[in-house]
Amino acid sequence: METVTLTIKNQPSLYLEADNISPDAFAGKSAENIAALHAYEGNTQTTLGDHFEISGKGGATATETRIIVNGDVSKVKYIGMKMTGGEIVVNGNPDMYVGAWMQGGKITVKGNVDAFAGTGMKGGEIVIDGDAGNYLGAAYRGDWRGMQGGKITVKGNAGSDIGTFMNGGEIVIGGDVDVHVATHAEGGKIVVKGNAKSRVGGQMVEGEIIVFGDIEVMMPGFIYRKDVDLEVDGISARFALYEGDIGERHRKRKGEVIYGKLYQKY
Amino acid sequence: MAEYIIKNGFVFDPVLGINGDKTDVAIKDGKFVETTQLANPKTIDATGMTVMAGAVDIHAHVAGPKVNTGRNFRPEDKLFNCTPRRGVERMQGGFSVPTTFKTGYDYARMGYTTVMEAAMPPLYARHTHEEIRDTPIIDQAAFPVFGNNWFVLEYLKNNEIENTASYIAWLLRATKGYAVKVVNPGGTEAWGWGLNCENIHDPVPFFDITPAQIVKGLIEANEYLGLPHSMHVHANNLGNPGNYTTTLDTFKLSEGIKPRGGWGRDQVMHHTHVQFHSYGGDNWGNFESKSPEIMDYVNSHDNITIDIGQVTLDETTTMTADGPFEHHLTELNHLKWANTDVELETGSGVVPYVYSPTIKVCAIQWAIGLELGLLAKDPMRVFITTDHPNAGPFIRYPRVIKWLMSQQSREEMLNGFKHSEKVIDATHLMGIDRELSLYEIAQMTRAGTAKALGLGHMYGSLKPGLEADVAVYDFNPEQEHAPDDIEKAFGNARHLFKTGMQIINEGEIVSNGNKRTLWVNARVNENPQVMRDVKEKFLRYYTVTQNNYEVAGHHYVPNPYVIEVDATQ
Ligand SMILES: [Zn+2]
Numbered sequence: 001m002e003t004v005t006l007t008i009k010n011q012p013s014l015y016l017e018a019d020n021i022s023p024d025a026f027a028g029k030s031a032e033n034i035a036a037l038h039a040y041e042g043n044t045q046t047t048l049g050d051h052f053e054i055s056g057k058g059g060a061t062a063t064e065t066r067i068i069v070n071g072d073v074s075k076v077k078y079i080g081m082k083m084t085g086g087e088i089v090v091n092g093n094p095d096m097y098v099g100a101w102m103q104g105g106k107i108t109v110k111g112n113v114d115a116f117a118g119t120g121m122k123g124g125e126i127v128i129d130g131d132a133g134n135y136l137g138a139a140y141r142g143d144w145r146g147m148q149g150g151k152i153t154v155k156g157n158a159g160s161d162i163g164t165f166m167n168g169g170e171i172v173i174g175g176d177v178d179v180h181v182a183t184h185a186e187g188g189k190i191v192v193k194g195n196a197k198s199r200v201g202g203q204m205v206e207g208e209i210i211v212f213g214d215i216e217v218m219m220p221g222f223i224y225r226k227d228v229d230l231e232v233d234g235i236s237a238r239f240a241l242y243e244g245d246i247g248e249r250h251r252k253r254k255g256e257v258i259y260g261k262l263y264q265k266y
Numbered sequence: 267m268a269e270y271i272i273k274n275g276f277v278f279d280p281v282l283g284i285n286g287d288k289t290d291v292a293i294k295d296g297k298f299v300e301t302t303q304l305a306n307p308k309t310i311d312a313t314g315m316t317v318m319a320g321a322v323d324i325h326a327h328v329a330g331p332k333v334n335t336g337r338n339f340r341p342e343d344k345l346f347n348c349t350p351r352r353g354v355e356r357m358q359g360g361f362s363v364p365t366t367f368k369t370g371y372d373y374a375r376m377g378y379t380t381v382m383e384a385a386m387p388p389l390y391a392r393h394t395h396e397e398i399r400d401t402p403i404i405d406q407a408a409f410p411v412f413g414n415n416w417f418v419l420e421y422l423k424n425n426e427i428e429n430t431a432s433y434i435a436w437l438l439r440a441t442k443g444y445a446v447k448v449v450n451p452g453g454t455e456a457w458g459w460g461l462n463c464e465n466i467h468d469p470v471p472f473f474d475i476t477p478a479q480i481v482k483g484l485i486e487a488n489e490y491l492g493l494p495h496s497m498h499v500h501a502n503n504l505g506n507p508g509n510y511t512t513t514l515d516t517f518k519l520s521e522g523i524k525p526r527g528g529w530g531r532d533q534v535m536h537h538t539h540v541q542f543h544s545y546g547g548d549n550w551g552n553f554e555s556k557s558p559e560i561m562d563y564v565n566s567h568d569n570i571t572i573d574i575g576q577v578t579l580d581e582t583t584t585m586t587a588d589g590p591f592e593h594h595l596t597e598l599n600h601l602k603w604a605n606t607d608v609e610l611e612t613g614s615g616v617v618p619y620v621y622s623p624t625i626k627v628c629a630i631q632w633a634i635g636l637e638l639g640l641l642a643k644d645p646m647r648v649f650i651t652t653d654h655p656n657a658g659p660f661i662r663y664p665r666v667i668k669w670l671m672s673q674q675s676r677e678e679m680l681n682g683f684k685h686s687e688k689v690i691d692a693t694h695l696m697g698i699d700r701e702l703s704l705y706e707i708a709q710m711t712r713a714g715t716a717k718a719l720g721l722g723h724m725y726g727s728l729k730p731g732l733e734a735d736v737a738v739y740d741f742n743p744e745q746e747h748a749p750d751d752i753e754k755a756f757g758n759a760r761h762l763f764k765t766g767m768q769i770i771n772e773g774e775i776v777s778n779g780n781k782r783t784l785w786v787n788a789r790v791n792e793n794p795q796v797m798r799d800v801k802e803k804f805l806r807y808y809t810v811t812q813n814n815y816e817v818a819g820h821h822y823v824p825n826p827y828v829i830e831v832d833a834t835q
Contacts, residue, residue: 043350143342144601249600 001066002059004034006052008071014042015095016051019078023065023086023105026058034058062086062105069094080107083124096133099126102150115159121169123150134159134178137171147171147188163190166207172233182209185260191232204245204260212265221245222262230263239263269294269304270763272736275312276743278704279319280646280713281727285705286743291317293734296766300730310761314742318708320379320735320764322715322725325498325538325573326654327585328369329383329397329408331390332614335604336363336583336655340618343583355775356402362582362655370402370781372661374769377737377759380716380725383408384498384538385449385587387608388415389808389815391441395783395822403769403779405827409498410441411587413448413480414455416610417799419473422483430487432793435833436800440816442785442823445495445719446488449587451477453502454613462590463502466515477502482519485534491788491833492527494720496571498536504591505542510556513543520569527831529720532568532647536718539575539653541635553627554692557637565643571718573651576635576666578658579628581620586656589613610807621658626685631657633680633693639670640698645709646717663711664756668749670702675749704743734766783823788831
């Protein structure tokens, strides 16, 4: 495993689109080659070297490459976009689209992330020590293919519209979430350890939502079925099981109608 | 204006009967001329390359409200495919519903210089023309839709051909339209009542008229006027297993009617995207190809032309004035759906669709389109389209050409399908060893389409006097080539001239051209009844006044090319 360290030296005056900060782009490259990789600031093409101090070198493949990003990256977007392996550690609060369309490897953010982290994610892992913004693990605007696989863990709170059009994978939120959880979901699992507000599971066809705290306003399309005992993340407890969204179409499996499942802890 | 000579290329021009001979092509003042008329031309060296007239697309959805709805509700169609401004090229984006600029550039890159927008809702003609205006390079025209229009339904119910013709003439002028388009005749109006017309004798609710009466009446009105193009129809029952009988019934409505107007076309009916209308079986399980039955009819009847509507096996955006069909589709794939009713005129729906090679039905649809092209006896009457973007984006034309020209490429596809055996069983493609020649491709993409549109006097050939629209492709017909070389060559014109202006030089777009909008001005005898009916419908029903309806002035059609038709006799 080789390590590349990026430390921001020149803040962009606009936002920096830096999808090249990924083990796939860095693999097999020296610090000098990495510095020459392009980025965009508005409609101007710049390089990573224009904005970052770069040391170390990439491993032979993405899997053998670790990237450490230091400094104030609150104006840097697309870190780890489409990465297939390796590791990124961000010591800061990156802007939007962290790990978007990620396929493998691991991203750890020792801070907060802005919106659209894990958009259309297919595999790998994202761990966020702080809070996440809106549209975490959601589909790209207009798309019906949201998060398909992998795992996102947020230790703090998350914003609205998490897991929109989710089809697979898992999102675990340590704190509270804003409105719209797993809207249109057709699979996958979302665990909220704190409280949820409203519109939880709207137009959900399939998949699971587990809420430990309160749900401020329950969707009218969810019906209480029964109480169940579950073990979630090492915690055993009794949950009320609701099924929905009954306003949506639902497929049948072995003669039984499949609903989205919403569990709420007593 | 500049003079050019395109030297030493292999020329394919079915109108002049030139089949790959090395001939020089001369351009002067925007037209083709004899080489002897040039004084000091710039030379384009086409040695080892294929030279054809600019291609003419007879049916695509490239401008107007439903195209723009597709763009608006599919931001994901632009994901990762936008390109910034470069040289003379503006910013571009989109795959199945590209921006207007990308539309113009992508057609030019394929050697296309004229494109017909196949369905213009008259009420939104202004929007359609604004998009056409913003599409660079290519000449365009738009077909207003008539098959569910209340005026037409009321006149034809009483078989009033002359009134229908007067109304058509008025609407073509009001909307700056080119031809009479019919989409699911009566069915879209029925959709306003939650119903459909599934065969040509299924009556339209309230109006008490059948699709057969609408289609036959519109053919007769079209020939009464003697318009450049024939009536252009998308028949009832599109996309359903067993629908080939409806298609044959629709074809038969053209029998016994002769083309008028002296435009050089032989057909009185153009049936579009016939692939969607050539299905056997009675459910998706026993779904099968009926292309031989369809092509038997087409081959033995001169007064019909068709385009194939080839499925390209891409993720695309379907859009049609066939409102009930789009509802059917969204029920099938559960993807987002846009639907609209266009007052007295038509309706429309838009749904994204993924034609997957792993789905048996999609693979059968793919085979049917190619069968239609390969079973064609007269390539001057059977044209290449993808009904863009319904069966696939137009940028796949080079790939469709490859499939039609290469049995090897077709068999690789057939053998590679997930349900290969079932697909081969349900279709006829595996047994067809025909490989179309470049001459036949030129017939299906320019000579034939120009003729069917009544534009043989402008486009489709390199004949002196015609518009100097010509493409040079980096393809040497005398050399060994892999199937993919065909696709590559037809997707990247080496040189392109539009009306004598160089648009592509050495593969680079160097000009945004001087695009024109064609429309038909049909002069008819005064018809006070129709004018009174128009006035009354606007007062009673339309949400806009007549003054806010008509397409007039430089803003909408800044560079018109008017084709005059005298129907006063
Ligand atoms: Zn069409």
